[in-house]
Every structure is written in structure tokens, then in C-alpha cells.
Amino acid sequence: MTDTYRWRMVRVALAVIISIIVIFPLYWMIVVAFSSRADLLGGELRLWPENLTLANFERVFAAFPVVTWFGNSTAIAVSVAIITVTVNLLGGYALAHLRFRGSTVLFLIALATLMIPVQVIMVPLFGLVTGLGLYGSYWAVILPTAASAFGLFLARQFILAIPRDLIEAARMDGAGNWRVFTRIILPLSKPLIAVLFFMSLLQTWNDFAWPLIALKQNALFTLPIGLLYLQGQFGADYGGTMAFALINVLPMVLLFLVFQRYFVQGFARSGIR
Amino acid sequence: MTAAVGLGAGAAAARSAAPGTSSEAGARTASPRRRGRSRARETLAGYAFLTPNLLLLGLFVIVPLVSAVVISFQRTDGFGTGTFTGIDNYARLATDPVFWRSTINTALFTAIVTPLSMLLGLGAAVLMNSVLPARGLFRSILILPMAISGVATALIGVLVFDQNNGVLDKLLKFVGLPAVEWQSGGAAAFASVVIVTLWWRVGFNMLIYLAGLQGISPELYEAARLDGAGGWQRFRFVTVPLVGPSSFFLLIMNVIYSFQVFDIVFVLTGGGPQNATSVLVTYAYNNGFVTRDQGYAAAIGVVLLVITLVFTAVQWRVSRTRDLVD
Numbered sequence: 001m002t003d004t005y006r007w008r009m010v011r012v013a014l015a016v017i018i019s020i021i022v023i024f025p026l027y028w029m030i031v032v033a034f035s036s037r038a039d040l041l042g043g044e045l046r047l048w049p050e051n052l053t054l055a056n057f058e059r060v061f062a063a064f065p066v067v068t069w070f071g072n073s074t075a076i077a078v079s080v081a082i083i084t085v086t087v088n089l090l091g092g093y094a095l096a097h098l099r100f101r102g103s104t105v106l107f108l109i110a111l112a113t114l115m116i117p118v119q120v121i122m123v124p125l126f127g128l129v130t131g132l133g134l135y136g137s138y139w140a141v142i143l144p145t146a147a148s149a150f151g152l153f154l155a156r157q158f159i160l161a162i163p164r165d166l167i168e169a170a171r172m173d174g175a176g177n178w179r180v181f182t183r184i185i186l187p188l189s190k191p192l193i194a195v196l197f198f199m200s201l202l203q204t205w206n207d208f209a210w211p212l213i214a215l216k217q218n219a220l221f222t223l224p225i226g227l228l229y230l231q232g233q234f235g236a237d238y239g240g241t242m243a244f245a246l247i248n249v250l251p252m253v254l255l256f257l258v259f260q261r262y263f264v265q266g267f268a269r270s271g272i273r
Numbered sequence: 274m275t276a277a278v279g280l281g282a283g284a285a286a287a288r289s290a291a292p293g294t295s296s297e298a299g300a301r302t303a304s305p306r307r308r309g310r311s312r313a314r315e316t317l318a319g320y321a322f323l324t325p326n327l328l329l330l331g332l333f334v335i336v337p338l339v340s341a342v343v344i345s346f347q348r349t350d351g352f353g354t355g356t357f358t359g360i361d362n363y364a365r366l367a368t369d370p371v372f373w374r375s376t377i378n379t380a381l382f383t384a385i386v387t388p389l390s391m392l393l394g395l396g397a398a399v400l401m402n403s404v405l406p407a408r409g410l411f412r413s414i415l416i417l418p419m420a421i422s423g424v425a426t427a428l429i430g431v432l433v434f435d436q437n438n439g440v441l442d443k444l445l446k447f448v449g450l451p452a453v454e455w456q457s458g459g460a461a462a463f464a465s466v467v468i469v470t471l472w473w474r475v476g477f478n479m480l481i482y483l484a485g486l487q488g489i490s491p492e493l494y495e496a497a498r499l500d501g502a503g504g505w506q507r508f509r510f511v512t513v514p515l516v517g518p519s520s521f522f523l524l525i526m527n528v529i530y531s532f533q534v535f536d537i538v539f540v541l542t543g544g545g546p547q548n549a550t551s552v553l554v555t556y557a558y559n560n561g562f563v564t565r566d567q568g569y570a571a572a573i574g575v576v577l578l579v580i581t582l583v584f585t586a587v588q589w590r591v592s593r594t595r596d597l598v599d
Contacts, residue, residue, distance in 0.1 A: 008404065008405075011400060011403055011404075011405055012405065012406065014400055015400055015401075015405055015411045018397060018400075018411075018415065019411055019414045019415070021472075022414055022415055022417065022418065022472065022476075023414055023417075025429045025430075025433055025472065026417070026421075026429070028429070028432065028433060028440055029425075029429050029432070032432060040438075041438070044443075045440070045443040045444065045446075045447050047440075083329075086325070087325040087326040087329060088326060090322045090323070090325055090326065091322060091323045091325070091326035091327070093322055094318070094319045094320075094321075094322035094323040095323070098315050098316075098318055098319035098322065099312075099315060099319070100312075100315055100316035100318075100319035100320065101316060103319060103323075106323060106327065109330075109335075110326065110327070110330055113330055113334045113335070115529060115581055115582075115585065116334060116338060116578065116581075117532070117533040117535075117554060117574075117577065117578075117581075119533070119535065119553075119554040119557045119558055119561075119574055119577070120338065120341055120557075120574035120575070120577055120578050121334065121337035121338050121341050121574070122557075122558070122561055122562075122570075122574075123341060123344060123561045123567045123570055123571050123574070124336075124337040124338075124340035124341050124344060124571075125333065125337040127340075128332075128333070128336065128337055128340075143329065143333060144333040146329060147329035147330050147332070147333035147334055148329075148330075149326070149330060152326060177318045177322070181322070202420065205422070206421070206422035206423060206424075208422065208423050208424050208535070208536045208539075209535050209536065209554075209558075213558075213562060223422075224422045224423070224424040224425070225424075227422075227424050227425065227428065228424055228540060231428060231431075231540075238432050238435075241428060241432075242428075242429075242432065245425045245428055245429065248422055248424070248425050249420070249421050249422065249425045252420045252421075252422070253417065253420045253421070255420075256417070256419070256420035257413065257417075260413060260416075263419070263420075264416070264480060
């Protein structure tokens with residue numbers, strides 16, 4: 001009895017220690033974002049803000065087009081999520097319910113593309129994007145990012161689990177594939193759509209390597225690229241950098257906490273990030 | 274269950290698809306001609322539904338992949354068309370110390386990060402699966418880093434690990450430990466990349482293990498307890514084998530992630546000091562977009578791809594042997 005009690009205390013202590021380790025860097029980002037420059041330069045250890053100030057945010061907003069960058073991130077992430085979820089759902093339906101020659105091979109090839117790091121294809125991809133006239137627009141990031149089999153597997157698995165009888169019954173009533181897809185598959189796939197949409201949104205919002213290559217104009221930057229650019233300009237001005245990091249991080253953290261169920265499902269089932 | 278979702282998933286999918294097709298054909302007893310016509314229509318519909326996804330993948334992944342291989346045999350200056358130089362780029366790689374350094378760093382990073390994130394993830398998952406007050410809150414905290422962008426994560430790392438005025442060195446000094454030169458020391462810089470990566474990635478490993486643990490029936494633990502197994506034995510002989518599929522899946526995901534680690538290295542250390550943290554993807558980026566040696570960058574990319582393919586092939590073989598054994 002006392003033994004189980006002691007073990008429970010040990011477990012609680014462990015959980016608290018681990019949580020502190022995980023939370024501390026985020027806490028520190030917030031402290032620094034709201035601390036004055038003078039406080040940050042002090043040599044002694046101080047674990048909480050002395051004088052709360054918004055000066056870092058004012059400096060960042062005055063020097064950089066933060067609102068534009070925020071808008072760019074939103075436009076790109078939402079566009080990618082819409083496109084990729086749409087094509088994954090369509091493809092998932094074909095792979096789950098239509099039998100045709102080559103479907104397995106195509107599916108395997110699509111899955112294999114998930115292993116290819118963007119750094120392997122970045123040189124020709126940049127040439128391609130330029131050649132297509134996409135360079136200098138959002139599309140330079142949106143289309144290559146939306147080209148993903150991410151979600152294709154999940155969509156296929158989910159749609160496979162929809163009872164075949166429902167589909168056969170609709171077929172009997174003379175419904176074609178498009179009708180089956182829009183009237184039966186889509187309404188039953190709402191949880192799947194939510195999972196895929198949030199996963200794609202999160203991934204694109206945080207994406208770095210390709211936007212770094214494809215977005216050279218300041219006015220097109222997404223938040224992570226803007227963050228790196230700002231750090232390059234501000235150098236050791238940690239207050240300003242962390243204030244902007246907070247702006248980058250906060251929307252997804254809030255979304256993540258509110259819709260945690262969907263993210264957890266998505267990560268647990270797909271494991272792709 | 275989760276293990277079926279990774280890259281080994283292809284095999285499972287192919288296998289499960291086959292029986293479905295045959296029973297399907299048996300169930301439909303329409304006349305051969307009608308069946309032929311409806312099959313043609315089904316094929317057409319199948320391709321129509323799959324085309325948008327395939328078109329995007331083909332144009333923005335497969336086509337660049339093929340040309341990356343072609344470019345890797347060329348010498349290019351800037352973005353003009355290159356001239357074929359045979360295996361010159363690859364010959365250069367063989368004698369390039371920075372390339373070897375980057376390859377060794379990539380392997381070292383993979384060999385350290387993969388087992389550590391799995392061990393810590395499993396430990397955290399067992400903890401979060403046990404009786405614990407405010408379990409939901411703890412779990413939310415542990416997976417929170419998954420929502421943070423790689424750039425922000427790395428910049429928080431820059432802030433915390435700053436060797437001049439960083440909070441970590443101040444904490445170390447406060448508890449009486451010597452401060453560490455996280456930027457100027459090669460090994461220390463490498464360690465900082467590993468630590469930041471673990472902070473970012475352990476939550477994901479925990480999540481997968483948690484899903485695996487929740488599939489284990491409590492009766493198994495009860496049976497083990499009745500047989501006199503202690504806490505460690507129950508963990509060793511019940512938990513570890515039964516989360517095998519999760520471990521296998523995580524092994525693949527972690528290795529592939531580690532081969533491609535970019536954000537953290539690029540922002541936290543930039544590959545320095547003196548290439549001590551340079552990895553293949555950052556070296557490829559530097560060649561392709563900083564020094565503009567595109568053919569050379571493509572060759573590095575191809576090497577990375579070959580390493581990934583070899584690893585996947587080995588994993589595929591192992592997973593098939595496992596399937597046969599089970």
C-alpha cells in the first residue's frame with residue numbers, strides 16, 4: 001500500500017521534472033520577448049522578467065513587415081492544405097474503391113516519394129519553378145509543397161473502412177463515381193478531412209527548407225523565413241528575435257492545443273512530420 | 274498497427290490488396306463482356322481520380338529527381354545549362370574532406386538521435402500510461418514542441434545555448450558546474466544540436482509508443498504479475514516485445530528524419546564551428562545555393578538518396594523476414 005503510494009509520488013515527480021525541461025525553453029522565449037534590453041545584458045542568473053515591456057514587439061513591428069509575412073504564411077499554408085487534402089482524398093478514393101491495373105505500383109511510387117528530401121531535388125526544382133514562371137509568386141512554394149503523398153495513405157485506409165454496401169447501394173441507384181465520392185465518401189470523411197487539414201496546415205506553416213530557396217523577395221517571406229532574416233539583421237538582439245519567434249509560434253500552438261485530438265490522431269496514424 | 278503506416282506500409286498494402294481483388298472478381302457474376310466494359314470504365318475512373326495527385330508528384334518530385342541525377346554528372350556555373358563531365362563530381366566527393374566530415378556527422382547524428390529519442394519516448398510513454406494525476410496536462414506539455422517550427426526551435430536553442438550570456442551556462446555555473454563553450458567547441462556544438470533535436474522530437478516518439486501501449490491488454494500484465502514478474506521484468510518481457518511494431522516504425526521514421534536534419538543545424542550552428550556539425554543536406558544546400566556549384570550539390574543529393582534507398586531496402590528485407598517468422 002505505502003509502496004504503491006511511494007511509486008506514485010516518484011512518477012509524479014518524474015512527470016513534473018520532464019515537463020519543466022520541456023516547458024522551460026518556451027517559457028524562456030516568452031520571458032526574453034517581454035524583457036528590456038538592459039535586463040537581458042545583465043550577467044547574473046535571473047529566471048523571471050524584471051520589468052515587463054512591449055518594446056521588443058514595437059521594434060520588430062517598426063522594422064519589418066510582420067503583418068505581410070503573417071498574411072503570406074496564412075495564404076500559403078491554407079492554399080497548400082486545401083490543394084493537398086483535395087488531391088489526397090480523390091486519390092485515396094481511387095486506391096480504396098476502384099480496381100485498376102497499376103494502382104498498387106502507383107501507390108508504392110507515391111509513398112516512396114515521401115522519402116526524398118527536398119535537398120536532393122532542390123537544384124532542378126528551382127530551375128523548374130523558374131521555368132514555369134512561378135518564381136516570385138506564392139505558387140513557387142504552394143505547388144511543390146502541395147505535391148505530397150502525405151495523406152494519400154491515410155485517406156486510402158480511412159475510405160477503405162467505409163462500408164462497401166453503402167457504395168454498392170448508391171451504384172444500384174445509378175450513381176457514378178463522382179456522385180458516390182461527393183455524396184457518400186466526403187460526408188463520411190469529415191474526421192479524416194479535419195486531421196489531414198490540420199496536419200498539412202501545421203507542416204506548411206512551419207516549413208523552412210524549400211521556402212528558404214523559393215522565396216527571395218522580402219515581401220513574399222513566410223514567418224520562419226522572416227524570422228531567420230530578422231535574426232540576421234538583429235544579431236544578438238534576442239529580445240526582438242524572441243518577440244518575433246513568439247508571433248511565429250503562437251498561432252500553431254493555440255491551434256494545436258485546441259484541436260489536439262486531431263493532431264494526435266494524425267501523428268499517431270501517419271507519423272509523418 | 275501504426276507500424277503498417279510507414280514505408281513498410283507499401284508491402285502490407287500490396288499484400289492486403291491482392292485477396293480483395295480476387296474475392297471481388299468472384300462475387301461479381303456478370304457476363305464477361307459487361308464485366309469487361311465496366312472494368313474499363315473503372316480503370317478510367319481510377320486514373321481520373323488519381324491523376325491530380327500523380328500530376329503534382331510527377332511534375333514537382335519525379336521530374337526534378339530524374340534531372341538531379343542527370344545534373345550530378347554535369348558541371349554547371351550558375352543556373353545555365355551544364356556540360357557533361359562524367360563522374361568528375363563523384364570523384365571530387367571522394368577526396369573532399371568536408372563531404373566526408375558531413376557524411377560521418379550525418380551517420381553519427383543518426384546513431385545518437387535515433388536510439389535516444391526512442392528510449393526517452395518509450396520511457397515517457399510508460400510514465401504517461403501509468404496512473405498519474407493531471408495526465409492529460411502532462412501529455413499536452415510533452416507533445417507541445419511538435420507544434421513549434423524548426424526555425425523557432427533552433428533560435429530558442431541559440432538563445433539558451435549562447436556561450437557568452439546564455440541561460441544554460443548561467444544555470445551550470447549556478448549549480449557549480451563549468452560553463453560549456455557551445456559555439457566554439459566542436460563536440461559541444463554537436464551536442465547542442467542533438468539536445469535541441471531531442472527536445473523537438475521526443476514528443477512524437479512518445480505519442481507513437483503511447484498508441485502502442487494502449488493496445489496492450491492489462492490482463493497480460495496481470496498474468497505476468499501472477500507469475501511473479503517484477504516491475505522491470507514486466508517491462509522487459511511484456512511491454513518491450515509488444516510495442517515492437519511501434520519501435521520498428523519509429524526506427525524508420527527517426528532514421529529518415531536524421532538523414533535529412535536541416536532546420537536545426539542550419540539555424541543553430543550553420544554547420545560550424547569548422548564543419549563540426551555540417552551534415553549532408555546542409556553541405557548540399559551550401560554548394561547549390563551559396564557557392565552555386567549545382568552539379569556538385571546534385572551529386573551530394575544523389576549520394577544521400579542512395580544511402581536512404583539502401584537503408585530502406587535493408588529494412589524491407591528485415592521486415593519481410595519478420596513477417597515470415599511471425
